[in-house]
Amino acid sequence: MTSSELLAQARQNYQSGRDAFERGRYREAVERLTQATAQAGPNTPLGGQAQIWLVTAYEALEQRAEAVALCEAITKHPHYDTRKEASRLLYILKAPRLKTRPEWLTQIPELSNLDEGDRTAQSAYVNRAPKAPPKSQPTFPKEPVDLSQVDTGDNGFVWFVLGAILLILGGLFWYGR
Structure with a gap:
C-alpha cells in the first residue's frame, strides 16, 4: 500500500471508530481506533486524535489503567493540540471518583429486547385524560x-424628531461628498 492509501484507510478506521464510540459499541471503537493509530502513526495529528478517542473508549469500557497509561504517553505527543487535550483528559481521569447514592440514579428499562408488536413498554406510562380545550x-x-374627544393636535415632539432626522441626514449628505 502506498502512504496515501494507508492514510485514507487510517482516516476511514478513525471515522468508523468514532462512529462506533458514539453508538456505544466501545469494543469495536477500540479495535478501529487502534488500527487507525497504527496506520497513521502515533506521532501524526490523526494518530494523536485517534489515541485521544481511544482513551475515552478505554474509559467507557472501564479500563481505567489502560486509559491513564495511554493518556500519559499522549501528553508527550509532538502535536500541541493533542498534548493539550491529553493533559485535560489526564486531569479528569486522575480526579477522584464521586460516590453516587442510589436515589440520585434513574433506572432506565431495557427496551432492546422488545419486539415490534410487543406493547408492554407502553404500559409503564400512565395514560392521561385528554386536556379540555381552554374556555374562550x-x-x-x-x-x-x-x-x-380625541386630542388630534400636533405634538411638538414629532416635529422636533423630524427636524433632528433631517439635520442628521443633511449632515451625512454634506460630509459624504
Missing part, C-alpha cells in the same frame, strides 16, 4: 370612540 374568554363589543 367572552369578547365584549368595543364601544365606538368619539373622535371629538
Whole structure:
C-alpha cells in the first residue's frame, strides 16, 4: 500500500471508530481506533486524535489503567493540540471518583429486547385524560370612540424628531461628498 492509501484507510478506521464510540459499541471503537493509530502513526495529528478517542473508549469500557497509561504517553505527543487535550483528559481521569447514592440514579428499562408488536413498554406510562380545550374568554363589543374627544393636535415632539432626522441626514449628505 502506498502512504496515501494507508492514510485514507487510517482516516476511514478513525471515522468508523468514532462512529462506533458514539453508538456505544466501545469494543469495536477500540479495535478501529487502534488500527487507525497504527496506520497513521502515533506521532501524526490523526494518530494523536485517534489515541485521544481511544482513551475515552478505554474509559467507557472501564479500563481505567489502560486509559491513564495511554493518556500519559499522549501528553508527550509532538502535536500541541493533542498534548493539550491529553493533559485535560489526564486531569479528569486522575480526579477522584464521586460516590453516587442510589436515589440520585434513574433506572432506565431495557427496551432492546422488545419486539415490534410487543406493547408492554407502553404500559409503564400512565395514560392521561385528554386536556379540555381552554374556555374562550367572552369578547365584549368595543364601544365606538368619539373622535371629538380625541386630542388630534400636533405634538411638538414629532416635529422636533423630524427636524433632528433631517439635520442628521443633511449632515451625512454634506460630509459624504
